[in-house]
Amino acid sequence: METGIIDISMSADFAIEVNYNLTTMQMAVAGGYKWKHKNVNNRIFPVPEEKVGTVENLVARLVDFKLNADKEETISNREAILKIAEMDNANWRLPTAAEALAFGAQHPREQEKSSIIALGSARRVASGHYLIICLASWFKIRKGSKRLKRWLHTVRLDGKWPAGYRFLVIHK
DSSP, X not given: OBOOOSEEEEOOOEEEEEETTSOHXXXXXXXXXXXXXXXXXXXXXXXXXXXXXXXXXXXXXXXXXXXXXXXXXXXXXHHHHHHHHHGGGGOEEOOOHHHHHHHHHHOHHHHHHSOEEEEEEEEEOXXXXXXXXXXXXXXXXXXXXXXXXXXXXXXXXXXXXXXXXXXXXXXX
């Protein structure tokens, strides 16, 4: 069921350092994930050639589209992208894969709170679909205890997101 957004909130600022001396695979390893999807690789999500050998210090925030989980409301990728573009006089942009990987490595506790979507990381694959980076989290219940798992995942860009997902944005 896709309906309206109840509210939009943004987190405080997060400083991130994106080290373009690292490959995508090295950035993924730096994140310390329990599991990493095979599509998070140098071929599908390459480091931009013009940035290789550089380091950037950026400011990131997390956007939370407050949806009514009881009513199973969702937000489409298109709607999320349009809402982000409108926010704060468009001083925020969608993150690249490298920026999302840097955020995940440097702020793992944020991922533990809820999964984080990087809409700007979209890359077309052989099937014709676009994949994006998802810094996923979930709890595994084992012998009566909950254990948090952090995953580095890719998902298709044609989906919809239920309540609880947050979206990474980068200050322009």
